[in-house]
Amino acid sequence: MPAxxxxxxxxxxxxxxxxxxxxxxxxxxxxxxxxCPHCGHGAPRDDRGLAGLLKKALVRLGKSP
Amino acid sequence: xxxxxxxGASATQAAxxxxxxxxxNVGKSALFGAxxxxxxxxxxxxxxxxxxxxxxxQLAGIAWEVVDTPGTDGLRPAADDxxxxxxxxxxxxxxxxxxxxxxxxxxxxxxxxxxxxxxxVATVLALNMSDEAAERGIRLDAAALERxxxxxxxETVATQKRGVEELAQALSRAAVPRLxxxxxxxxxxAVDELAELLPAGLGLSxxxxxxxxxAGDESLLESLQQFVPESSLERLSFLARRFxxxxxxxxxxxxxRRRLQVVEPLVSELQRRERRVARSRSVFDxxxxxxxxxxxxxxxxxxxxxxxxxxxxxQTAVNFLEGPVFxxxxxxxxxxxxxxxxxREAITGRYGLFSMGLSYGLAIVLPIVTTFFITFSILEDSGxxxxxxxxxxxxxxxxxxxxxxxxxxxxxxxxxxxxTVTTRVLETRRERILVTLLLALAVPxxxxxxxxxxxxxxxxxxxxxxxxxxxxxVLLLVGFLAxxxxxxxxxxxxxxxxxxxxxxxxxxxxxxxSRVEWYxxxxxxxxxxxxxxxxxxxxxxxxxxxxxAAxxxxxxxxQLPQEAAGAFLLGFLRRDYAAAGLFAHYQPYVQAGTxxxxxxxxxxxxxxxxxxxLPCIANFIxxxxxxxxxxxxAIAGFVxxxxxxxxxxxxxxxxxxx
Numbered sequence: 001m002p003a004x005x006x007x008x009x010x011x012x013x014x015x016x017x018x019x020x021x022x023x024x025x026x027x028x029x030x031x032x033x034x035x036c037p038h039c040g041h042g043a044p045r046d047d048r049g050l051a052g053l054l055k056k057a058l059v060r061l062g063k064s065p
Numbered sequence: 066x067x068x069x070x071x072x073g074a075s076a077t078q079a080a081x082x083x084x085x086x087x088x089x090n091v092g093k094s095a096l097f098g099a100x101x102x103x104x105x106x107x108x109x110x111x112x113x114x115x116x117x118x119x120x121x122x123q124l125a126g127i128a129w130e131v132v133d134t135p136g137t138d139g140l141r142p143a144a145d146d147x148x149x150x151x152x153x154x155x156x157x158x159x160x161x162x163x164x165x166x167x168x169x170x171x172x173x174x175x176x177x178x179x180x181x182x183x184x185x186v187a188t189v190l191a192l193n194m195s196d197e198a199a200e201r202g203i204r205l206d207a208a209a210l211e212r213x214x215x216x217x218x219x220e221t222v223a224t225q226k227r228g229v230e231e232l233a234q235a236l237s238r239a240a241v242p243r244l245x246x247x248x249x250x251x252x253x254x255a256v257d258e259l260a261e262l263l264p265a266g267l268g269l270s271x272x273x274x275x276x277x278x279x280a281g282d283e284s285l286l287e288s289l290q291q292f293v294p295e296s297s298l299e300r301l302s303f304l305a306r307r308f309x310x311x312x313x314x315x316x317x318x319x320x321x322r323r324r325l326q327v328v329e330p331l332v333s334e335l336q337r338r339e340r341r342v343a344r345s346r347s348v349f350d351x352x353x354x355x356x357x358x359x360x361x362x363x364x365x366x367x368x369x370x371x372x373x374x375x376x377x378x379x380q381t382a383v384n385f386l387e388g389p390v391f392x393x394x395x396x397x398x399x400x401x402x403x404x405x406x407x408x409r410e411a412i413t414g415r416y417g418l419f420s421m422g423l424s425y426g427l428a429i430v431l432p433i434v435t436t437f438f439i440t441f442s443i444l445e446d447s448g449x450x451x452x453x454x455x456x457x458x459x460x461x462x463x464x465x466x467x468x469x470x471x472x473x474x475x476x477x478x479x480x481x482x483x484x485t486v487t488t489r490v491l492e493t494r495r496e497r498i499l500v501t502l503l504l505a506l507a508v509p510x511x512x513x514x515x516x517x518x519x520x521x522x523x524x525x526x527x528x529x530x531x532x533x534x535x536x537x538x539v540l541l542l543v544g545f546l547a548x549x550x551x552x553x554x555x556x557x558x559x560x561x562x563x564x565x566x567x568x569x570x571x572x573x574x575x576x577x578x579s580r581v582e583w584y585x586x587x588x589x590x591x592x593x594x595x596x597x598x599x600x601x602x603x604x605x606x607x608x609x610x611x612x613x614a615a616x617x618x619x620x621x622x623x624q625l626p627q628e629a630a631g632a633f634l635l636g637f638l639r640r641d642y643a644a645a646g647l648f649a650h651y652q653p654y655v656q657a658g659t660x661x662x663x664x665x666x667x668x669x670x671x672x673x674x675x676x677x678x679l680p681c682i683a684n685f686i687x688x689x690x691x692x693x694x695x696x697x698x699a700i701a702g703f704v705x706x707x708x709x710x711x712x713x714x715x716x717x718x719x720x721x722x723x
Contacts, residue, residue: 008442008446008450008576014095014224015095015098015224032582032583032587033583042480042484043576043579044579044580044582045579045583046575046576046578046579049578049579049582050578051575051576051578051579054574054575054578055575058575
């Protein structure tokens, strides 16, 4: 099952790995933002780095965010 | 169930066409990925999934050629990408359609299903996002729907692959939906007249094609050119036009209303909303989005943010990190171990990469943005943020601004650069330019909002009101002018509101940490780079020359201290960096309680001027890319003189009336 993120603006669930904000953006390489495919709200990826580790830990503890 | 590659598809078994159809943003692409194992773009953004994804797959022992189409509200396309969906269906004979419907919005899905019924297409209905529907107290009777519609109806959660196996099994039972709206004698006669001229054996029935033409779908004639003789095309065009003259401006509405008459009773009968959920939310929901009653709540939220960010973040945390930690310990400690004077100056001097760049980034901005991000995450997770967007939409509409312009403005509160990219959804070049300008001028991004809140926490409440009032006036003025230049086209701001809820501590923690990580990666290198530039300018005496050159503007016009020129220079890189420079300049006075009335005026004037700057260097690059070099430079050429002009007027007004 792919990891999902929930958009903070509209509540839609989406796969952050396939929701880069704009592939044609000149700054898209290495961009840490993802955009909700539903409403376009942008937020930093929460499935990587320290946030990703925290998320996994919470899921393991049964407190799925 | 397993997917096979295109090349490796079963050669012995002809694959049956399976077309995924649905209204926009219902999870078609996620379901495509769940069915085929190929995870394509989850939905149609940005610019929608104009490319059609295909995959061959074995589902429940049958080979399928699965096609994922762009979202559409009907077979009469309103945009080019929706036309792709219509044409895929038109050109695919004997297709099985998997209609993906948002379980939270059955009505919208059934409106499309009615058209598939008219088109005589074998269909399976997937009620996707059924978990979210359940969370909102929406209960659908799938078994009853199946009986009434005469097609398989499966509840799914595509992102979790729930219901996908059942869906695969159900595909072989696909049938033509029983929804068949009747259109009355006049329309039915017109349908029959057109249907006679239309070819049979296409993916869509003659009746469905006739209805589209009568509804005003002129693009369909182009798609039919290869199937219909020229003379028949002319006759079809004539008949459709004649019908249109009979129902000017409303023929599509007449047809849609008839479909709704069939769909509405089904929705009422088969969809249940739990009163408990609906009632508990409705009163508070109505409050939060009301243009007038929502204001006290917004004021309360802003006050709480002001206290949390301005006091806890900007005073308690910054005072500790900037003084005892950086200035008193880390900088002297680092300075003592650096071997050469030149290196010491470069790292820990006045414009040192550590003493200024990292100190600004980690000791001043980091605690401020962290407290702000906590606040922002709470607002997001509670579901209040989208309600704020709806409330602002009322305000923008009152200004007469086109509804479509609202979303990029709201998104700008997160990141102006990303919001600038989303302005491409606007229809005309003029709209895109004006919304980009509004974004650059008066919509501070989250990081800048944080430092602004922190700065305003240091001045009297009346001074903060001057700041808010000036920016609101600028937004209203530019918005008003924009509204005159952009005639309202009746386009609406559509945003589905998630339920209000008590924020989850885990969610708030994850969101805050991810934002802080992103901020450190994005902003800190620029802080160090900016400091390096300042250092070089200082070493070459260019900074002093710039300060002297800028003196008439900074000291003469804005009546700010000469050092503010340095902060404005940083503002070309990031507005929040400039605000941090101003913060560092006035912080000692705030701490000592010796901030004067003149200094408060200086803070508000400088803050307004910097806020009206272009947001950051990344935004400028995207501006050039999205709007072109000429327009991008023109916007920048307008923004900088405008920001200094507003700052000068504000300075005059505050010195007289504050």
